[in-house]
Amino acid sequence: MNARQMRTMLLVLGIGWTGSVVAIDLDELRRAIEGPKQDKEQTERPAPEKDAAKDAGTNAPAPTEPKKKEKFDIGKVLSAVREISVEEEIEIGRQISGNLLGAAPLVADDKLQAYVNRVGRWIASQSGRSDLKWTFGVIDSADINAFAAPGGYVFITKGLYARLQDEAQLAGVLAHEIAHVQEKHHLKVLQKQQLMSLGSDALSRKIKGEEVVQKLIGSGAEILARGLDKTAEFEADRVGVVLAARAGYDAFGLPAVLQDIGSNTKDAGSVALLFKTHPHPDERLSALGEAMGQRFDDVNGKALPKRLVRMP
Amino acid sequence: MTRATHWLAAAGFAAALLVPAWAAAQEIGTALKPDEIKAEPFKDAKTVGQIAKGDRLEIVARQSGWLQVKAGNKKGWVRLLSVRRGQGGQTNVAQEIGGVATGRTGTGQVVSTTGVRGLSAEELKAAKFDEKQIAKAESFSASPEDARKFAGQGGLAAQKIKFLPDPRGGAR
Numbered sequence: 001m002n003a004r005q006m007r008t009m010l011l012v013l014g015i016g017w018t019g020s021v022v023a024i025d026l027d028e029l030r031r032a033i034e035g036p037k038q039d040k041e042q043t044e045r046p047a048p049e050k051d052a053a054k055d056a057g058t059n060a061p062a063p064t065e066p067k068k069k070e071k072f073d074i075g076k077v078l079s080a081v082r083e084i085s086v087e088e089e090i091e092i093g094r095q096i097s098g099n100l101l102g103a104a105p106l107v108a109d110d111k112l113q114a115y116v117n118r119v120g121r122w123i124a125s126q127s128g129r130s131d132l133k134w135t136f137g138v139i140d141s142a143d144i145n146a147f148a149a150p151g152g153y154v155f156i157t158k159g160l161y162a163r164l165q166d167e168a169q170l171a172g173v174l175a176h177e178i179a180h181v182q183e184k185h186h187l188k189v190l191q192k193q194q195l196m197s198l199g200s201d202a203l204s205r206k207i208k209g210e211e212v213v214q215k216l217i218g219s220g221a222e223i224l225a226r227g228l229d230k231t232a233e234f235e236a237d238r239v240g241v242v243l244a245a246r247a248g249y250d251a252f253g254l255p256a257v258l259q260d261i262g263s264n265t266k267d268a269g270s271v272a273l274l275f276k277t278h279p280h281p282d283e284r285l286s287a288l289g290e291a292m293g294q295r296f297d298d299v300n301g302k303a304l305p306k307r308l309v310r311m312p
Numbered sequence: 313m314t315r316a317t318h319w320l321a322a323a324g325f326a327a328a329l330l331v332p333a334w335a336a337a338q339e340i341g342t343a344l345k346p347d348e349i350k351a352e353p354f355k356d357a358k359t360v361g362q363i364a365k366g367d368r369l370e371i372v373a374r375q376s377g378w379l380q381v382k383a384g385n386k387k388g389w390v391r392l393l394s395v396r397r398g399q400g401g402q403t404n405v406a407q408e409i410g411g412v413a414t415g416r417t418g419t420g421q422v423v424s425t426t427g428v429r430g431l432s433a434e435e436l437k438a439a440k441f442d443e444k445q446i447a448k449a450e451s452f453s454a455s456p457e458d459a460r461k462f463a464g465q466g467g468l469a470a471q472k473i474k475f476l477p478d479p480r481g482g483a484r
Contacts, residue, residue: 006344028415036430047349069402085341093460094446095441097446097449098435098442098443098445098446099438099439099440099441099443100436100444101442101443101445101446101449102439102440102445103431103435103436103438103439104431104441105445106441106445106448106449110452113449113452114452114454117452117453117454117459117462118454118459119459119464120454121454121455121456121458121459121462122459122462122463122468125456125459125460126391126470130456133450133453134450134454135449135450135452135453136452137449137452141431143431145431153449156429158340167466170344192475209442214441217435219437219438220436220438220439220440221437221439222433222436222437223435224436225432225433225436225437226433231481234478234480235478238475238476238478239475239476241476242473242474242475242476245471245473246470246471246472246473247463247470247471248463248467248468248469248471250376250377251377252376252392255377255392255393256374256392259392259395259396259397259423260397262396262397262398263396264397265395273431273432273433273436276433281396282344282396285344285393285396286344286345286393287479287480288393289344289345289391289393289394290479290480291477291478291479292393292476294355294376295476297354297355297377298374299471299473301376301471302466302467302468303376304466304468307466
């Protein structure tokens with residue numbers, strides 16, 4: 001085992017326990033250090049987006065005192081914690097996405113790819129990250145899944161795409177992934193992990209260059225296989241439903257997809273990773289039911305079944 | 313047109329008719345919670361019956377947030393989010409996987425028999441960066457203007473809708 005492999009191993013091990021050890025909300029820390037700061041993307045948001053900012057804050061655990069005080073130099077950590085810039089975020093997301101495409105390349109159908117980009121970009125324009133240059137893609141895998149990476153990269157598998165019945169369902173899936181990017185779910189995981197595993201030394205350096213980025217995200221696209229916590233998934237469902245509805249789509253596209261994959265998947269292997277990394281679809285449907293209630297009864301969105309580009 | 317092609321066309325037409333009918337007949341749902349059965353897919357429509365949690369339903373059609381169902385001798389519309397597709401619970405593929413995923417069976421391995429390319433945790437972890445592919449993906453990026461135009465062509469207009477609060481997370 002060479003030094004690099006060893007480091008990767010350590011990083012992987014580190015990931016295993018960060019979840020239980022770290023209970024620091026990095027945004028809270030930043031606010032504590034720098035005082036309240038409005039970043040550019042927030043000021044550009046339309047008024048209702050303020051709710052999203054609030055949502056994002058409560059998703060992370062409440063700031064608490066670290067337990068191992070004797071081994072944890074809080075001063076050092078505080079001075080090292082800084083926000084990952086948008087450029088760094090994009091570089092991280094690009095690396096993760098390039099790795100994902102290494103495992104499953106794009107479906108060779110330009111018309112299909114252009115189509116999902118138009119649909120996805122329109123929904124992303126309704127999000128709090130409309131400033132990003134969004135990239136969407138259908139990837140060549142029979143698995144039923146979809147992925148998001150920081151910086152505005154969203155991919156849906158051929159297996160999931162083939163099950164969709166209308167454009168509103170595609171919108172629902174893409175919107176769930178866009179929500180992960182808006183709420184910076186993966187980035188928060190990386191920030192926490194970076195804090196614990198790489199130490200303050202690495203934090204003070206710029207995240208630049210393929211090697212440094214790859215070191216941060218672990219091995220290949222494993223960050224996408226590890227999944228997020230349940231709260232982040234439920235939040236992405238709630239935000240996703242709203243983003244799709246804001247774009248003018250039937251808000252029930254995502255619930256319909258969840259209902260479909262919850263029961264109609266014949267091949268257990270094709271949903272293995274999806275169910276490993278997400279709460280059960282029934283649980284997600286119930287949670288969405290509670291959150292949506294009757295709020296969307298008078299919202300008449302479009303389903304656009306005829307415009308959905310069918311698989312080759 | 314020859315007789316053979318006539319026959320083929322007729323068979324194809326019959327198949328096109330039969331497949332959805334068969335699929336619809338197979339569609340069974342289970343009530344996730346008690347709800348009202350409405351005569352039409354609107355909240356103000358007349359209530360024609362009730363479903364209780366666990367009730368077995370036959371799903372006939374979907375319209376936005378509503379499912380047309382048959383429940384016993386009642387037929388009408390219930391909220392999509394009150395129903396899960398599939399029967400009861402125990403034979404559900406998703407739940408089997410769910411059990412495996414929690415690690416109760418130890419290995420976390422799910423047998424895939426398809427043999428086609430999958431995206432397992434192992435495959436993702438072993439994935440190697442593909443510059444050509446990511447560059448190609450980025451080349452399909454749509455501009456905000458292009459996307460807005462395409463949305464307009466489909467009759468989509470931006471709506472003002474607030475984000476949903478978390479009904480389970482008190483601190484907000």
